[in-house]
């Protein structure tokens with residue numbers, strides 16, 4: 018995208034949904050930096066409602082009550098700042114989920130204190146401060162989703178809708194985002210962007226500072242769900258401001274992979290997506306879709322989900338966003354908690370992430386060094402090189418990468434033509450790349466324009482020119 022200096026050429030984004038700040042910092046150092054991720058999307062860092070009566074659901078975070086970073090259930094302002102620095106030192110950016118369309122609704126507790134101790138009530142947030150006059154005149158729910166006036170000025174699930182047309186709200190939101198930029202935050206996922214007029218976002222984004230350490234304007238990607246109505250409230254209506262999430266990828270490609278119909282994925286991403294490739298952020302699932310349709314998630318797909326995320330990184334459309342989440346029994350359920358809630362205003366403090374324990378899936382860890390593939394191939398076009406039934410495909414990305422996918426229960430050994438230069442390549446899908454260039458997994462030979470690989474059942478093999486094998 019036009020202003021995307023911070024993301025172009027970077028590796029994939031990983032959403033560490035509901036992770037506490039200390040755990041994100043550790044993950045940047047130990048896993049994300051070494052394996053080629055460009056950025057982490059973190060959960061909303063601003064003070065939020067505390068809904069004890071509803072069991073501290075994950076969605077407390079989407080109801081801001083002030084822009085204080087002290088305390089959310091994930092940590093303090095100083096822990097947040099330390100995370101940004103440690104990730105930056107590991108070469109990984111932090112993108113914040115920016116909830117700027119609205120403040121709180123009326124849940125089991127319609128008034129304060131919030132997680133940081135602020136008092137509030139619907140339409141009154143002295144901790145910001147916002148008062149009654151800072152909210153849209155329409156004080157009822159959106160009912161006609163084809164009418165831009167309602168979609169943008171009425172209430173999304175009863176959340177008090179900020180009057181983003183006003184100077185005070187625009188300036189206050191920009192101050193919040195610049196506070197984060199000042200700490201080194203390099204980008205934003207703009208929550209509910211569809212519900213904010215593009216001209217209001219344009220005014221807010223125009224006030225943002227350059228990102229210290231990385232330089233340039235923060236990277237912007239906007240949550241714009243598809244649906245009816247004019248183009249002004251659909252993804253193409255926002256691409257002049259930054260990138261957009263393309264949920265068509267989730268619903269069409271995600272379902273294809275779930276069903277083992279891999280043949281055809283390349284055609285789908287070539288012809289059927291919402292915006293141009295360099296304007297899209299794509300994912301198999303996100304925190305909303307995995308609750309609306311659990312069949313397309315790690316919880317519903319098992320190992321197939323790892324294949325799906327690897328294929329998302331390898332295919333040529335958009336910037337890939339990897340989901341990393343926790344198991345849930347109810348779609349309301351919050352993250353694994355330390356049980357420290359009693360007497361703590363933040364309530365239900367998120368437990369440090371121990372992958373594989375307490376329900377933390379850590380889906381991204383199963384991808385090994387696959388994220389390095391995205392940076393290595395850049396925007397090189399995809400060319401199919403092999404197919405065996407609908408469930409097994411292999412393709413090149415120009416002369417820079419080759420990847421094979423096997424959505425069946427038995428190994429697939431194939432010999433395929435490839436444009437990769439002759440040499441010995443690490444399989445980045447099944448191992449990490451050591452600092453010395455040693456392969457942490459098997460290596461494969463390309464000779465005379467041909468390669469023979471064995472793709473594990475429900476697995477992936479991926480080779481690229483930045484992971485030539487130094488093992489001799």
Ligand code: LM2
Pocket residue numbers: 076077078079080116121122123124173174175176208209210240305
């Ligand atoms: C988003 N993207 O544009 C988020 O990805 C999505 O997760 C958010 O909804 C939504 N926009 C608003 O930021 C979540 C959750 C909702 C929840 C809201 C607010 O999916 O269920 O709504 O956060 O916490 C909840 C209740 C709802 C109630 C509302 C206001 O589920 O029944 O409405 O709070 O009290 C009466």
Ligand code: CA
Pocket residue numbers: 118168169170171178179212213214
């Ligand atoms: Ca709005």
